[in-house]
Amino acid sequence: MGTISLSRKISIKLQEQVRQRANFLCEYCHTNERWQYVRFTIDHLIPTSEGGEDNFENLCLACFHCNRRRSTKTKVIDKESGQTVPLFNPRLHQWSEHFIWSNDGLYIIPLTDIGRITVETLDLNRARILNIRQADVIVERHPPAGDPVHIFNDT
Numbered sequence: 065m066g067t068i069s070l071s072r073k074i075s076i077k078l079q080e081q082v083r084q085r086a087n088f089l090c091e092y093c094h095t096n097e098r099w100q101y102v103r104f105t106i107d108h109l110i111p112t113s114e115g116g117e118d119n120f121e122n123l124c125l126a127c128f129h130c131n132r133r134r135s136t137k138t139k140v141i142d143k144e145s146g147q148t149v150p151l152f153n154p155r156l157h158q159w160s161e162h163f164i165w166s167n168d169g170l171y172i173i174p175l176t177d178i179g180r181i182t183v184e185t186l187d188l189n190r191a192r193i194l195n196i197r198q199a200d201v202i203v204e205r206h207p208p209a210g211d212p213v214h215i216f217n218d219t
């Protein structure tokens with residue numbers, strides 16, 4: 065399921081609607097597409113192989129890495145508990161309920177089992193993205209507006 069075949073199936077208008085709804089952020093790692101060299105992928109939340117459709121509610125914006133790591137996974141077996149845990153789904157879950165930024169804005173800290181499994185499975189704190197985030201913090205365009213940031217108290 066490559067980007068080329070998706071481009072033929074999903075209209076440009078629908079792709080742009082998905083981008084705008086996501087505020088041009090990867091809906092998993094919250095990297096901003098506007099500052100990247102490659103456009104992000106329009107991803108199916110429920111894979112077409114599992115009956116997912118090419119409609120607005122089943123689509124999300126995902127950077128190449130998150131899309132590749134998630135693949136067709138919608139849930140993962142938690143190594144700690146042995147339980148099946150769903151991956152973060154931006155149509156069903158609120159990002160701020162499952163993730164928070166570290167005080168320096170570089171790391172995504174999971175707040176829930178869904179958040180933890182998603183951070184681990186999609187490698188949301190991979191070295192390359194940390195470098196991008198650091199550069200974006202310096203020019204004050206990261207973390208994204210509205211995303212919660214963990215504030216450490218020294219008291």
